[in-house]
Amino acid sequence: xxxxxxxxxxxxxxxxxxxxxxxxxxxxxxxxxxxxxxxxxxxxxxxxxxxxxxxxxxxxxxxxxxxxxxxxxxxxxxxxxxxxxxxxxxxxxxxxxxxxxxxxxxxxxxxxxxxxxxxxxxxxxxxxxxxxxxxxxxxxxxxxxxxxxxxxxxxxxxxxxxxxxxxxxxxxxxxxxxxxxxxxxxxxxxxxxxxxxxxxxxxxxxxxxxxxxxxxxxxxxxxxxxxxxxxxxxxxxxxxxxxxxxxxxxxxxxxxxxxxxxxxxxxxxxxxxxxxxxxxxxxxxxxxxxxxxxxxxxxxxxxxxxxxxxxxxxxxxxxxxxxxxxxxxxxxxxxxxxxxxxxxxxxxxxxxxxxxxxxxxxxxxxxxxxxxxxxxxxx
Amino acid sequence: xxxxxxxxxxxxxxxxxxxxxxxxxxxxxxxxxxxxxxxxxxxxxxxxxxxxxxxxxxxxxxxxxxxxxxxxxxxxxxxxxxxxxxxxxxxxxxxxxxxxxxxxxxxxxxxxxxxxxxxxxxxxxxxxxxxxxxxxxxxxxxxxxxxxxxxxxxxxxxxxxxxxxxxxxxxxxxxxxxxxxxxxxxxxxxxxxxxxxxxxxxxxxxxxxxxxxxxxxxxxxxxxxxxxxxxxxxxxxxxx
Ligand SMILES: Nc1ncnc2c1ncn2[C@@H]1O[C@H](COP(=O)(O)OP(=O)(O)OP(=O)(O)O)[C@@H](O)[C@H]1O
Ligand SMILES: [Mg+2]
Numbered sequence: 001x002x003x004x005x006x007x008x009x010x011x012x013x014x015x016x017x018x019x020x021x022x023x024x025x026x027x028x029x030x031x032x033x034x035x036x037x038x039x040x041x042x043x044x045x046x047x048x049x050x051x052x053x054x055x056x057x058x059x060x061x062x063x064x065x066x067x068x069x070x071x072x073x074x075x076x077x078x079x080x081x082x083x084x085x086x087x088x089x090x091x092x093x094x095x096x097x098x099x100x101x102x103x104x105x106x107x108x109x110x111x112x113x114x115x116x117x118x119x120x121x122x123x124x125x126x127x128x129x130x131x132x133x134x135x136x137x138x139x140x141x142x143x144x145x146x147x148x149x150x151x152x153x154x155x156x157x158x159x160x161x162x163x164x165x166x167x168x169x170x171x172x173x174x175x176x177x178x179x180x181x182x183x184x185x186x187x188x189x190x191x192x193x194x195x196x197x198x199x200x201x202x203x204x205x206x207x208x209x210x211x212x213x214x215x216x217x218x219x220x221x222x223x224x225x226x227x228x229x230x231x232x233x234x235x236x237x238x239x240x241x242x243x244x245x246x247x248x249x250x251x252x253x254x255x256x257x258x259x260x261x262x263x264x265x266x267x268x269x270x271x272x273x274x275x276x277x278x279x280x281x282x283x284x285x286x287x288x289x290x291x292x293x294x295x296x297x298x299x300x301x302x303x304x305x306x307x308x309x310x311x312x313x314x315x316x317x318x319x320x321x322x323x324x325x326x327x328x329x330x331x332x333x334x335x336x337x338x339x340x341x342x343x344x345x346x347x348x349x350x351x352x353x354x355x356x357x358x359x360x361x362x363x364x365x366x367x368x369x370x371x372x373x374x375x376x377x378x379x
Numbered sequence: 380x381x382x383x384x385x386x387x388x389x390x391x392x393x394x395x396x397x398x399x400x401x402x403x404x405x406x407x408x409x410x411x412x413x414x415x416x417x418x419x420x421x422x423x424x425x426x427x428x429x430x431x432x433x434x435x436x437x438x439x440x441x442x443x444x445x446x447x448x449x450x451x452x453x454x455x456x457x458x459x460x461x462x463x464x465x466x467x468x469x470x471x472x473x474x475x476x477x478x479x480x481x482x483x484x485x486x487x488x489x490x491x492x493x494x495x496x497x498x499x500x501x502x503x504x505x506x507x508x509x510x511x512x513x514x515x516x517x518x519x520x521x522x523x524x525x526x527x528x529x530x531x532x533x534x535x536x537x538x539x540x541x542x543x544x545x546x547x548x549x550x551x552x553x554x555x556x557x558x559x560x561x562x563x564x565x566x567x568x569x570x571x572x573x574x575x576x577x578x579x580x581x582x583x584x585x586x587x588x589x590x591x592x593x594x595x596x597x598x599x600x601x602x603x604x605x606x607x608x609x610x611x612x613x614x615x616x617x618x619x
Binding site: 291296 | 470
């Protein structure tokens with residue numbers, strides 16, 4: 001019977017291809033859009049992700065997400081260090097700084113000031129130069145995409161200079177860094193250097209990065225820090241999700257993607273579902289004949305479900321292949337670097353496709369179930 | 380009443396069938412008493428709307444009568460569950476439809492093999508047996524053709540092969556010649572006589588095509604939902 005179901009399905013080539021196209025298109029659209037959405041959300045937290053050594057982030061209680069700067073007092077660092085369960089804690093400056101190019105143009109850059117002694121938060125991979133050179137006066141390390149953005153078309157060269165806050169900065173290294181939300185250059189320097197590059201403000205300590213002692217749950221240390229200092233303390237994961245939630249709540253990004261994904265789903269149901277229903281209707285007589293010849297309702301339903309599952313699986317596979325190919329082709333571009341098809345999105349799309357197929361076959365199954373086998377004797 | 384075991388392949392007692400209710404109620408059958416012997420071809424004839432299709436649907440277990448008893452091959456549908464009826468049809472009844480109802484995506488041999496596939500016979504074996512039967516029905520070398528590549532008469536022969544391939548004890552045919560020209564119609568009837576009618580198998584053919592009446596061993600005349608007359612032609616004897 002499975003074989004007959006398969007032959008029936010593929011025998012009607014135009015409908016068969018139509019249904020597969022519908023499913024493939026819907027799954028491509030959904031997977032592609034959700035992946036890009038995830039990629040954008042990941043970019044909003046790339047600076048949290050890039051700091052590996054610390055597992056706790058301490059900040060002003062008013063801070064809602066990583067781009068928000070409400071600086072702390074210098075003394076807050078020592079208060080955090082004094083909390084039990086904190087292994088170590090260091091400073092981090094993070095801010096947007098205007099960089100003046102040699103040709104007089106300006107560029108906004110994300111400036112990260114790392115603890116002078118430990119360089120916690122420093123980039124892991126340098127494609128040119130060395131991290132040790134960050135200790136030289138006025139030294140900065142720039143990320144690859146940032147270099148290309150500031151000096152388009154030029155090969156990576158060290159020794160380039162820019163001015164920030166009327167101070168000269170020298171590029172001593174080029175590194176890899178997670179692409180930020182706004183595609184701005186990321187510039188690493190020492191904390192004490194950063195305060196010179198940054199615009200004059202009373203307080204400059206943006207975050208305290210800390211690590212919990214081994215064996216002590218980070219969440220528990222967070223609670224202790226909050227109780228003892230009145231500051232806000234989050235685990236790395238906690239801060240990541242808080243940032244993502246901020247973007248989800250306060251920007252139109254999820255809404256817009258949500259619309260496209262919903263459209264993909266509807267188009268899937270409309271094209272695939274409708275064509276599948278038409279296919280069933282056209283084969284109603286054949287199903288009736290099979291019923292008359294002694295095929296049970298259960299097996300008929302099995303046949304319809306099998307047909308639905310087949311087009312679902314084939315369409316889904318094509319859709320996923322196209323989505324993966326898209327990200328493979330675009331992975332070199334700055335605008336889409338780091339975007340990929342997460343397995344969670346593949347699972348989600350599979351569930352959506354299953355839903356489409358189920359919806360489509362449900363109506364069809366109803367039709368074949370109520371079908372009187374006696375219809376085969378009617379002209 | 381008729382609880383005694385009989386030699387009849389099909390026995391109907393007081394079978395009625397109503398469609399719809401109230402004003403719209405149609406009494407398609409108004410008390411049919413009928414016996415169909417095996418080893419013979421019984422023709423069910425009568426004017427349009429007299430209830431031929433309804434009766435044959437009930438005999439084939441596709442439709443439940445409103446009242447009355449139907450016993451087929453010694454079994455009573457009334458005592459069977461829905462599932463048992465489906466299995467009974469699969470094992471014992473062959474169908475030939477006016478519209479052939481072949482699966483367009485399957486070849487002639489594959490179509491003819493369907494009842495064997497339903498019974499769980501492996502595909503190769505089923506198609507092989509079906510192809511052999513097609514040869515016997517005069518479709519030598521056409522087993523691989525799709526229904527769309529065959530003429531109406533050829534398609535009906537494939538349908539007959541499909542109805543006989545699992546060697547059912549009851550064959551029901553509703554207007555098997557209605558969609559065919561006179562010549563093809565006679566061919567089909569001849570084929571049914573020659574191949575289908577066998578000891579141990581009852582063949583019921585619904586027709587209003589008087590040109591093929593002479594193929595029947597007995598002719599049951601239906602009129603307005605009742606059996607009006609049964610004519611025994613002794614075709615079998617003269618033929619033998
Ligand atoms: N499913 C149904 N619902 C309502 N009425 C029906 C149904 N099936 C048959 N009838 C009615 O029952 C009567 C007998 O119909 P049936 O199809 O058995 O006649 P028939 O002898 O096969 O006619 P024909 O020679 O035209 O095929 C007709 O009046 C028909 O309109
Ligand atoms: Mg009829």
